[in-house]
Amino acid sequence: xxxxxxxxxxxxxxxxxxxxxxxxxxxxxxxxxxxxxxxxxxxxxxxxxxxxxxxxxxxxxxxxxxxxxxxxxxxxxxxxxxxxxxxxxxxxxxxxxxxxxxxxxxxxxxxxxxxxxxxxxxxxxxxxxxxxxxxxxxxxxxxxxxxxxxxxxxxxxxxxxxxxxxxxxxxxxxxxxxxxxxxxxxxxxxxxxxxxxxxxxxxxxxxxxxxxxxxxxxxxxxxxxxxxxxxxxxxxxxxxxxxxxxxxxxxxxxxxxxxxxxxxxxxxxxxxxxxxxxxxxxxxxxxxxxxxxxxxxxxxxxxxxxxxxxxxxxxxxxxxxxxxxxxxxxxxxxxxxxxxxxxxxxxxx
Numbered sequence: 157x158x159x160x161x162x163x164x165x166x167x168x169x170x171x172x173x174x175x176x177x178x179x180x181x182x183x184x185x186x187x188x189x190x191x192x193x194x195x196x197x198x199x200x201x202x203x204x205x206x207x208x209x210x211x212x213x214x215x216x217x218x219x220x221x222x223x224x225x226x227x228x229x230x231x232x233x234x235x236x237x238x239x240x241x242x243x244x245x246x247x248x249x250x251x252x253x254x255x256x257x258x259x260x261x262x263x264x265x266x267x268x269x270x271x272x273x274x275x276x277x278x279x280x281x282x283x284x285x286x287x288x289x290x291x292x293x294x295x296x297x298x299x300x301x302x303x304x305x306x307x308x309x310x311x312x313x314x315x316x317x318x319x320x321x322x323x324x325x326x327x328x329x330x331x332x333x334x335x336x337x338x339x340x341x342x343x344x345x346x347x348x349x350x351x352x353x354x355x356x357x358x359x360x361x362x363x364x365x366x367x368x369x370x371x372x373x374x375x376x377x378x379x380x381x382x383x384x385x386x387x388x389x390x391x392x393x394x395x396x397x398x399x400x401x402x403x404x405x406x407x408x409x410x411x412x413x414x415x416x417x418x419x420x421x422x423x424x425x426x427x428x429x430x431x432x433x434x435x436x437x438x439x440x441x442x443x444x445x446x447x448x449x450x451x452x453x454x455x456x457x458x459x460x461x462x463x464x465x466x467x468x469x470x471x472x473x474x475x476x477x478x479x480x481x482x483x484x485x486x487x488x489x490x491x492x493x494x495x496x497x498x499x500x501x502x503x504x505x
Contacts, residue, residue, distance in 0.1 A: 158473035160194035167207035176207040179485040188222035203419040219252035231262030235285035239292040262331035297325040342368035347385035384472040401453040412481025456498035
């Protein structure tokens, strides 16, 4: 099993954004030294829940600040980007990192309407923009001149420069926030990035995914390969004892889920506008409902046991968020260090 560190740093005070960004860069460098397989980046705007905001720009910094870890996106909010600009940026990062890039694409947030409002994009167009943009990006990476006449973009593109370091291009993986999108990826035989769920829900969705792949004609080898290339997300806090993990980790986790809903609720109160998502599907509700699976916390032995449940599903990697909301940098890196020293070796064995 592979392990990733999901850098999702919360900054409540705009005056501290630069400090938090610097701490996040140092956390990435520590992850690289500790042997973390992948460093994952998010994209959220205007609310401080992801201090560096722009994962593409931050990935370029990581490409030169790290040496070993893969750099992945979980995910780029593709509907907010021009596809040719994004193709160029990602190709550059792939060259800077000598091929250490995994391109995680998603339609954009399913929850925060202000992300779309700030960019002047209709959130109802997000999925179609994602599909069209991905096709353009892949075409651009082939190195041939092409003309594209689509719904959102009309392009006459000469040869893209630079072309990606990875041939034919970096791996592309899609986010799957719900069961419908997961099943569609299964039909296409594509791996997935799954957000925070309980182990029971993860087990159910993996079973549905495997069933849908088989129904679409994919054999066991293809199914195993797709699962091995897939990742699931968990919030993690490791301490020397279960009691210490409960005492320290749970308050930060609870505060994080509350703060992540505040901005969305404030915008709705002010404007009456929000994305219509059932409350049970909101990320905070899922995280809370998951209990120990919403926050995997405990001693190294306890966390290793919980991770083993995911490994037995055949999923190739876990994206772990160690810095929970406003948790201080020092607490998060201590948890990361203990995880890589005492948890990861048990599961990699």
